[in-house]
Amino acid sequence: MAESTTHVALAVVLRVQAGRPQVLLWQRGRAPHAGAWSLPGGTLDSEETLEDSIRRHLAAKVDVRELSHLEQLETRSDPSRVPGERQLATAYLGLVPEDADPSIPADTEWHLVDELPPMAFDHGEIALAARERLRAKLSYTNVGFALAKDAFTISELREVYSAALGYDVSATNLQRVLLRRGVLEPTGGRRESGPAGGRPPALFRFRSRKLEVTDPFAVLSPPRRSRA
Amino acid sequence: MAESTTHVALAVVLRVQAGRPQVLLWQRGRAPHAGAWSLPGGTLDSEETLEDSIRRHLAAKVDVRELSHLEQLETRSDPSRVPGERQLATAYLGLVPEDADPSIPADTEWHLVDELPPMAFDHGEIALAARERLRAKLSYTNVGFALAKDAFTISELREVYSAALGYDVSATNLQRVLLRRGVLEPTGGRRESGPAGGRPPALFRFRSRKLEVTDPFAVLSPPRRSRA
């Protein structure tokens, strides 16, 4: 009875497109939950780390070079999460920039995070948890770099942030907050005005493209002298 | 060659005692790393969740009723993290209140987090990561409840926070921040003055003893009207 345990790595791959957050889902062909949508991933090999594993499995779905950020979320272990089998799953959050449009296989599709289709197992919960994690990190880290293009206008960045956060963000304040923190820097370039005219926007980039915590002390900060 | 993978649950059990943060460590009897200290835990059974597993293993070390908080940290999967065996480890953060002094077995001891003894495998890293997680959560959640007694004076709470954060916190401001957020409430009671006199301190308690996020919007908060 006590069959062997399997361990899979899953990824919630998110991107913002047309002002709405999307997740990459894969449609199951086989039972259980045939036809339902699931997170991409697969079983862990004996000689790889979980991160290598999820990268390997994703390589079949998305061009891995497009993955601008990857971090571990949580490991699910409920014995009944997958019927008829003992399966542990370690979930990852993967991010893809707005402008990358990786070719994806036929059994795979981008879905709006706000309108998830029927999901297999606990994958719906995992996707929502990933979204929450992203939301939180947008506030106190520079993760934005992973969703935005290399160079962008503040308006474009505003759209990305608004979509990911789920509420409107003012371009004015977004610019000031991120510049003050040293998260953004001007590239020096400008974009041309659109057909309707308007002042040509300046281009910005993220100063770093690695995850950094930019707002470390929400409160209860250490005494001022030791701070700077 | 490809022997079976094992999966263990480990816990970084932290408490604050005498103004210093401590971890519960277990001294290994067997090779590898005989004599080195390791995090308590053990192998995952086929019919239990990881959380049940770590609770079960901890029950042998600490009275589980003393565990005021438990949350999953991360799963380590480097194939070489444990020599001669493929072992995955899911780490948990466990917290014990200041006043609980659970009896612990002979092969187990509390160690100062700042002065870890030689640690087995990657357990040293895990312990430090857990400490960081606690530090961060003290700022924007009510986790303090898990480190403090049921009722306490602000001075006592200040000691706990200072120890866990690693820097001085002013009692004045700690009180105001936590009261304003509705995290603390007065019990109504007072403590007697010490032998040196002084005004008798009021007693407080945490309003909730479940983890809650109390400072959700570090920045980039939603527009004001939707906030309240």
Add this chain to the structure above:
DNA sequence: GCAAAAGTGTTGTGTCTACACCCATGT
């Protein structure tokens, strides 16, 4: 000139730190 879009100046607010001061007790 006028509309459109970008960006700056400015004001107000909320939340925190720092520090002065007042309160209640023991000796």
Add this chain to the structure above:
DNA sequence: ACATGGGTGTAGACACAACACTTTTGC
């Protein structure tokens, strides 16, 4: 009285939201 520790009052710093206003383009 005075020392000791607890607690409040208040001022200043800071980071942010909100909104008015200026800038730069197309038509």
